[in-house]
Amino acid sequence: MSFDTIVVVDWSGAATPSPARPSADAIWIGVARHGDGPASASYHRTRDDACQSLHGLFEAEIAAGRRVLAGFDFPFAYPVGFARALTNSDDPLGLWPALAARIEDGPDNANNRFAAAAALNDLFPGLGPFWGCPSTFDDPRLPPKGTARHGHGLPERRSCEGAPGAQPCWKLYTTGSVGSQALLGIPRLQALRDAFGGTLSVRPFQTHETPITLVELFPSLIAKTVSDMAETGEIKDRAQVRILAETLRALDPATLDAMTREGDAVEGHILGLGHEAVLDQAARRALSPLTPPRLKDDCFTMPQGVDWVPVDAALDKLRAALAPITDRETLPTARAGGRVLATSVTARRSNPPRPNSAVDGYGFAHAATGPGVQRLPLVAGRAAAGQPYAHAVPEGHAIRILTGAILPDGVDTVVLEEDTATDGTTVAFDGPVKPFANTRKAGEDVTEGAEALPAGHRLRAPDLALLSALGIGAVETLRPLRIAVLSTGDELIGDPAAPARPHQIYDANRPMLLELARNWGCAAVDLGHAPDDRAEIARRLDDGAAKADLILTSGGASAGDEDHVSALLRQRANLQAWRIALKPGRPLALALWQGVPVFGLPGNPVAALVCALIFARPAVSLMSGAGWTTPLAMTVPAAFTKRKKPGRREYLRARLTPEGHAEVFKSEGSGRISSLSWATGLVELPDEAVEIAPGTPVGFLPYAGFGIT
Incomplete structure (x- = not known):
């Protein structure tokens, strides 16, 4: 038999959790499925976390009817004796x-x-x-x-x-x-053996076919291939599990099965030992066509002659330039909230699985009833949720039934308890009753085999309820996007508890942007505050490129003498300085630093937030795998007066009155940070000239629509 799913585990014997930032000498799990895309690699800080993930993965694969080969890079046996x-x-x-x-x-x-x-x-x-x-x-x-x-x-x-x-x-x-x-x-593998029983075997000690097969392997057997084909800057351990999973998937099924059976029945064997050349060829055959293209250095370039960039044109360009991450992790459903589904999820069972009662009452066969008062003898016993009635109900009889109980054989209709009278042996009610009244059909919510949730869906609390109801114990998700945040400027103080001189201000942008990243379901990476020193800014950007998928900077994004971020990105990262036709926040610097997108936001907190919500928010959603998002917009009457000139789109800090009208902050000054806290959203005014009076319909974009909780 062939294996449908390959799992490769790089184990760790550490005595403390591995760093929060993915690193070497930790636990990495690579997964490659036949008929699926490139292998994924997930990072685990503890053995307990890794084993929970493996348990969920194995359950999900068994439920999907897939056969798994799982390899671990430590000895399964000891020298004889x-x-x-x-x-x-x-x-x-x-x-x-x-x-x-x-x-x-x-x-x-x-x-x-x-x-x-x-x-x-x-x-x-x-x-x-x-x-x-x-x-x-x-x-x-x-x-x-x-x-x-x-x-x-x-x-x-x-x-x-x-x-x-x-x-x-x-x-x-x-x-x-x-x-x-x-x-x-x-001992951890023994726990998996205890959990999965006869569905799991260990080769070469056991040779019978099971849904889960464990083997010992040694990633260094393809060390040169890993070195040649790892992605730029990729952690070696991550590359090893990813590439070895791809390699084993690419092997001829018969060849791979034969390899798992080789070795000594006492001392065991290392999968692939003696077949290094075969593994190397399989790796190169598997990986050469699967290497994803890097973003081009000029991906943010606007067409020649474009000066002021309309908001919609800038958004279209971003959408075309960026791509989602592909790293996957299998998680127990209960722990997958906030994650984005890597693949669609199919219902393991129908919901409800059997026809059941929607109310407390009495069940019977509708064919035995008619108009007028109906009197039906009651069978002994009752049907309750979790306590099904084990016998058929004879036609012309009724049974006491409670909400959620499976309909016994012979029952297709239920009459509400409040509409009946009973002496304990007979139940009476007025007819006629509609057939199938007060019952739920099997699968009327979701049927077995139907798509429950699509790939790219971000899981919320209601989604976890649905998946659990459908018997889905684990899901394959994309790992959280990592967003690094850097503030720059000599005038800033990073610690709000530190004393400040008159010429200094406290850094408001970094905590704001880090919290936005967390609100968006991303891992927030704090790069701290850098002074106006290009070497130090470059060092921080290097750190961000190593740790994150996207970097947000604030300050220095324009073209002045002290705009060191723009100057550095122009010098070393093919900066594209977009002058966006919007207010507030015209300058937006975009570049690739070591292949990682950098969004250079304005230093002014109001402009930084507006640019982050309008531009970074949909970009982050796309890169996280959840797809491009547009902000939630509602049309409401204005509670303000304003005359706007043509040429720029404007975003006003606003909130709704108790009557549902949009009122705006008393000042449009972009230095008024209190306005961001006062507001519950933004009023969006179009590129064209408009004149607003109280009652004029305006577009209101609530903070909640931008993922701000």
């Missing part, structure tokens, strides 16, 4: 629960691996075989160096670990400590 010392058997899978009983591994990665290894060493003569520990661990049974071991009697490596540079599974500390990965990984 170790299992027998613990279990009196050479069976490696008998060793797994024995290790699981000794290991404590918390949700924060805190664990007892060194103490467990010291206790395991007690089972052998001499000193060893495990070694390696921090200086703070003081137990003579676990030597800090491998050279201190003696007389334990076990081989140093398995037969499949003869490659130069391969680390022994006894090593627990410092670089290459695969021993810690195995001691902490095998």
Whole structure:
């Protein structure tokens, strides 16, 4: 049989959670499906989080009828003799629960691996075989160096670990400590075996066909291919799981299946060992056509001769220039709120799954009733939600039935309890009753196999209710977009608690933009405040390009002597300075810094917010995979007077009166930050000249429509 889904896991033996920012030496999970797009790669800070994700992924794949091959980069077995010392058997899978009983591994990665290894060493003569520990661990049974071991009697490596540079599974500390990965990984795999039972097998120790198959693998078998084909700036561990998942998917199914069966029944095997050339060819065949094009350096360029850019033209250009991220993560449904679906979701079951009662009352077959007073004998028992009636109701009889109860055989209609009289043995009601009254059809909400939610949909609380009702325990989502925010300017103070001199002002833009990013369901990356120093600004932008998918800067976006952001982007990032025909916020700098889009927003907080809402908001939605958005707009009567000249679109800070009219802030001054807090939205005035009087219809764009909560 072939495998439909390939999962590659780069494991970690760390004692603390990995950094919040994706990094090396953490847990990365790569997933590639046949018939799907490029492989995805997700980052996990703890083993607990990774295993929850794997559990949800396996459940979802089984539910979809897909067969999974999941590979992990740590040993599944030890050199011959170790299992027998613990279990009196050479069976490696008998060793797994024995290790699981000794290991404590918390949700924060805190664990007892060194103490467990010291206790395991007690089972052998001499000193060893495990070694390696921090200086703070003081137990003579676990030597800090491998050279201190003696007389334990076990081989140093398995037969499949003869490659130069391969680390022994006894090593627990410092670089290459695969021993810690195995001691902490095998108990986690045993937990998956316990959870999935007969639907999961481990090769080469078990060779029968199951929906989930686990194998040991070694990403460094294709190290050169990873080096050659990783994306620019991509973290090595991420590249390894992504490229190896693509590689295994590209293999001939029979070849891959045969590889999983190779190896020793006691010491196990590393998938693909001895087939490096085959793997390399498969990787290059798989990845060459799948490398996505980078955004062009001139993607923001306007046609020659364009000076003042109308708002709609600027939005159209942005929409054409940007592209969504593709990294995917499988999450349990209950934890997927705010995420964007990477694929459409199909209902596993109908809702409701069976016909049921919509009310408390009495159920019967409609064919046995007619006009006038109806008197039907009651059967013994009742039907309730979660307590179905196990027998058929004879025609001409009725049954007590409660809301949500499955209709028993012989029942197709329910009469409301308030419309009946009963003495406990007979129920009476006025006829005729409409057929199927007070009942719900099976699947009248959603039918099994129907699309429940489309790809690109951002999941909200009601969506989680729907997915849960349809039996969908996990969903494949796009990872959150990462937005980095940088403020610049010598006049700014980044800490509002710090003292300020008369010529200094507190940075209002950075906290505002970071909170916007979080409101938009993105991961906010704070690049801090940089002075008017181009080298320092460049360093911060480099940091942003490494950590984020989009960078928002504020200040220095125009063309003055102190507009260092514009000057730097013009010098090193093919700056496109758009002069937008809008008020407030004419200058908008756009560039690619190391391939990452940069939006240079005005330094004035009012203009920065308006530009962020009008331009960055739809761009962020598109890049996050949720599609291009247009702001929610409603037409309401004006509660103000204004005469506007032609040429620019204007956005006025506004809110609705109790009567539903739009009132605007008392001053249009763009330095009035209090107006942003006072307002609940913006009034949009068109590019053309208009004259507004009280009662004139105007467009009101509420903050909520921009994702501000």
